Amino acid sequence: MEVLSQLVTANDWGNYAVNATNISIYTLAQCYADLSHNDCLQCYAASRTRLPRCLPAVSGRIFLDGCFLRYDSYAFFNESVDPAWDGVNCNSSVGAGSGVGLEFDKDVRELIDNVTASAVVNGRYAVMGSKGVFGLAECWNTVSREGCRACLAKASKDIRGCLPSKEGRALNTGCYLRYSTQKFFSNQSQETNSTSGASRRGAIVAIVFSVVAFCMLCLFAAYAAYGRWKKRKQGQGGAGSVYRGTLPNGKTVAVKRLFFSTRQWVDEFFNEVNLISGIEHKNLVKLLGCSIEGPESLLVYEFVPNKSLEQYLLGIAFLHGGSEFRIIHRDIKSSNILLDENLDAKIADFGLARNFAADKTHLSTGIAGTLGYMAPEYLVKGQLTEKADVYSYGVLVWKLYKTDRLTESVDPCLQGDFPAMEAVKVLKVGLLCAQASVAQRPSMAEAVRMLTDENYEIPEPNQPPFLNTSTLSASSTRSSYSINSLASNMVPKMKHRIPPPSLSVFRVLKDSPEVKR
Template identity: 35%
Template sequence: MLNGSLNYQNKNTSIIRSRQISLIKMKGSVQITLSAIMIILLVVVDRSEGDPRSQVLNLTCSQQRATSANFIPNFVRVMEEISTRIQTSHRATAVMGTGPDLIYALAECYGDLSADDCMICYAAARTAIPVCLPGVGSQVFLDGCFIRTQNYNFFEENAGSNDIVICGNTTRYGVSLDSAIHSISDAARDAPRNRDYFARKVVGTANESTYVLADCWGTLNESCCKECLERASSSILQCLPWSEGRALHTGCFMRYSNIDFLNADSTRGNNGGNAKSQLIQRNCEHQQLNTRTDFSLNFGQAMADISTKMETSHFGTAVKGTKADKVYGLAQCYGGVSTRECNLCSAEALTTLPGCLPSTGGRVYLTGCFMRYENYSFFGEHIGEEDRVICVNKTRRNNAFEQSASKAVFQTVETAPKSKEYHAGKQALISGTANKSVYAMADCWRTLDTDSCTYCLQKAARSMLGCLPESEGYALYAGCFMKYSDSNFLYPDHHNTLSKGKTIAIVMAVTSALVFLIASIIAFYAWKRRNKSKRRRQGSDDTQLLMMVNNSSLNFKYSTIEKATGCFDEANKLGQGGFGAVYKGILPDGREIAAKRLFINHRHRAGDFYHEVNIISSVDHKNLVKLIGFSCLGPESILIYEYLPNKSLDHFIFDAVRGKELNWAKRIDIIVGIAEGLAYLHENSKTRIIHRDIKAANILLDSRLGAKIADFGLARSFQEDKNHISTGIAGTLGYMAPEYILNGKLTEKVDVYSFGVVLLEVVTGIPNRRIQTSEDTHSLLWIAWRNFQQGTLEELFDPNLLLKDDTSSNMKKEIKSVIHIGLLCIQQVPSLRPTMSMALQMLSKNIVPLPSPSNPPCIPQSDTETNEFAQITAFRHRLNNPASLPTVTHTSFSPR
């Protein structure tokens, strides 16, 4: 998954440096850049197909083992049926057997794959599935397709215990939260409405986009597809802000990425029966393997290795396992077959050869390739008992044809052993005709030596010519393959031949690129002149800021911090924040520190470092983590904080054991400390600051369990004359205020909302994520609101508080008041939420009685499970249509 796009601006910037550039120099720059473009275009134009995305993501095997002797044969038959059906459609189902021998199978290629790419992906999946035998069930997800088998009817299932989400990629900053939420929401909404249950979305700009794919299995109805994708979108949002995520669910698949992995529009349907991937014959050994061995597992691993090798060399061998479970495998495409056709042929072989299991060996001959496996080393075999000839009686020909066929065949026998790839193809003109010929081909497996290849071809040729005067014949031998025909099946040199259409396409593309490039250069210089003074000012500001940071008394040498943390030893790692990893260290003077190693790999990331240094160094409060210093001269920038031994608040309140360490007196002190810290940030510091990511994980506890607000990586300062700042969304789902998610409107009330969520978590010991009640699945906020309305707030109290009915009436009253304040902080309308100074007054009991809270944000739930994308969609609809709000509302964001 490499991003192969060409960055014209960067390339032009590197080539064109002088303000007064001569025409000759400009022409040279165009030629240099154009050469690069031509190379790329040649590759792009010649690659007419898409990416089959045949990487295996996850394989799940049933732990239950089949007890019937007929189960594995039924598995073989059902997969053969699937293999046949998926060639004419992107999806297939099949059922085989009865009673305990029953087996159901489903295969699906995602909607943007072409028919050929579908076969390549399916072959990789088909190779992996036998690993699960003799288990009664299996499922494998690839980036382009899916297969599942089971001993019961699962076709209408859309959820299961094996549903997972996979997050990854190389950066946490490659996808914008806003565009990801939009595109995931749109894809999950549209796919169930489409005939093929498939949707893809691209949202964003040319420089920063999110690409999304959503696909449901064709056995579901629209309602089940919708439910599956709602759950999938909910789980995949947990990956944000990572730049890639995949949801692998029982009834559907979703993926988002900042890299364009989608293929161009494809038409589902028959792959046209590629001429080089037609099955000629399959031979299976008579000996059956013991189903309790690991032979099937080793078979799958061997075939996977071979498949990888075939992609680049058209040939591959593999050996897996030990003793009786050992598997030897070999595959080879015949000479003259293009890479694309070789991949298709090996894919077809990989779908066909597993049909020989549970036999100890098998081989398949196709029109473009050969594949074989055994439980012994057969690599040196050149003849065997299974050798045979196949004659095709298309047309009986005359003596002239027989003479020409013999001539062509024996020419290949003489030539092939001498060639590098043991291949030869010959054409012989039939005497007495003007333009009719006979064609012959010979291939030996590359594991043979020259003498073995020659002997195999000589014997195969004599046997195959026994088919004459019939017009076509095949020799299928242990060490070689031969064919003759009156039809031209030989291939030209695909690596050196371009069709007329492709040549025209290249000329047109290069011409267009040239015009675009010249226009880009002109536009670039116009832009450069307009912005030169601006860049000079910006560069001056950057230089001044850098000098200020470097000259600061807080600046540490990189080597000092590196030594203090043991070269950032993983054993000293305390955790991972939004902008970097945190390590414990000890300075030479004995002070314990927490060093935050920032992810600054690009120039524009350096601004984040300067921003955080400026903000943190300007604040000083007992409830804010203290900045000891920083380092900016090493490979990465580092922020150095005071070390707090008790980690973060979430390690206590969400833990059944450690939660008992925080009685109510300590919890109310923590709540008040957070409130005091936020009030200082919002109202009393020199620069008013909105934190934007207040959550339990960002509240650190000192040695006395006092609260200190940490992680200013998302903080924003604002001026007193500004009512709000409009920004891109940043923060943690479950703690973000609705108006912020809706339109990026940022005020201090965003922090107030987050504080209200944390307050309720501290009181209840429950994180604000999905909670299963006796009635439905709800969020902490909704449950708190319902209990407040019903007068049953004591049901929310954390059992770890160990309250006694006869001694804690005043304490219970205080806790109820705190919940009341939390509900005031999470009200849907920002203006109704108190300021942090007001909330502090309420906690100090200086405001009595407390005002009645209004509804928290309304986020509808699905019938079975909460999902974040539906919540955000609901925000946009309901916040713009207040009349649609019901009396009792609820919210359910899930924090990461």
């Protein structure tokens, strides 16, 4: 994926193949031609964060309203039509952009015919609007002209089944077709100058392509021992699944089973082994061993019996202490913070972690992690520092606002009898950690001091990034929030909520229309 990322960064599209001993992987990514270069990179980053949802399938396709990403175990680059997987996505609302009933259907059919015909003869891409209806048609760059014609012909036939819906999308093997009563594209041609700063889909293009995520088609492989493994499965991450196992001496362990054995996965495997084997701390999951024999790669860890902080959220003990190494985790989130039998928190999953040299101000690296937890400077510019983990922690705290579980930040055993200002202090530190500016975020050591030193004066945080200010009350739209204001929000029922600093831009459509095949 790193090579594919480089190709997309250079050309706004790319295809790449990896042929290993046990498996071959072919990948393709392409941004739609009306997207600016910067918007393309953001859309591609968003599609990569959704890729783990297809794993451990050997095939996957991700369609966003801005780009397309596919991987498979065979060379599919020339494919244009696949009846088994080509499908449409229809909006449930009935269209009335240029009338109702037969008149609207006629206008849409005419537009579809024109935009698909134009795309075939004009370099695999076309957009147009007529009579209040707008359309976009695009074929993948690896598909031949005849393949493009065949794909769009099938797409135009299938998408007619969406009528009289006001919007429809055809998600095909070799092309993408969309119509809508709302204009969703720019008439300008694809920009190649990334320094122009112009965003042709609006000031924040993420708002456009993030409301899609409407379809993910995954082809699942059959594993001979699937049933046996499934019974012992404890969880799943982006790189592999975790299972409960028992050593010959009776010791219970956690076994992380990586999905693939390609070069990229091998790099992540040894990265995790090298980093975590060199450090030992009470708040890090201990690596006991590893195996690279046979077709699979395995990591063996101490078994942490309780669930992650996704359910408990009992503290921030994982922030305490450190090591002689400067390590950026890159994937701090609730599911990677585990609790042992004493409910002490431990950080897990170091597959994406990076060792940070003391003389470096930042690392320039490909985007990896979980969308919503990634710092803005890392997501947009690829600049990685320890402050990226600080930001992720801030999101971890403020995620409670988004999910309406703010009260769970306080132990329910207290039954509401707790010092509100202490709870507010924790939330305030979380807000400081989620600042848009790297310089305004505290270091992790400073965050710990803020929480443990009663005499430490916590500075007032600025407004967190990506806030949708239209949802704030008039009293909450200041550039900073006072601790008294936060306290009043918490007691007694915390009715006035401050939106979370993440996912306000990258909102995923929760209730997607049904996909027809």
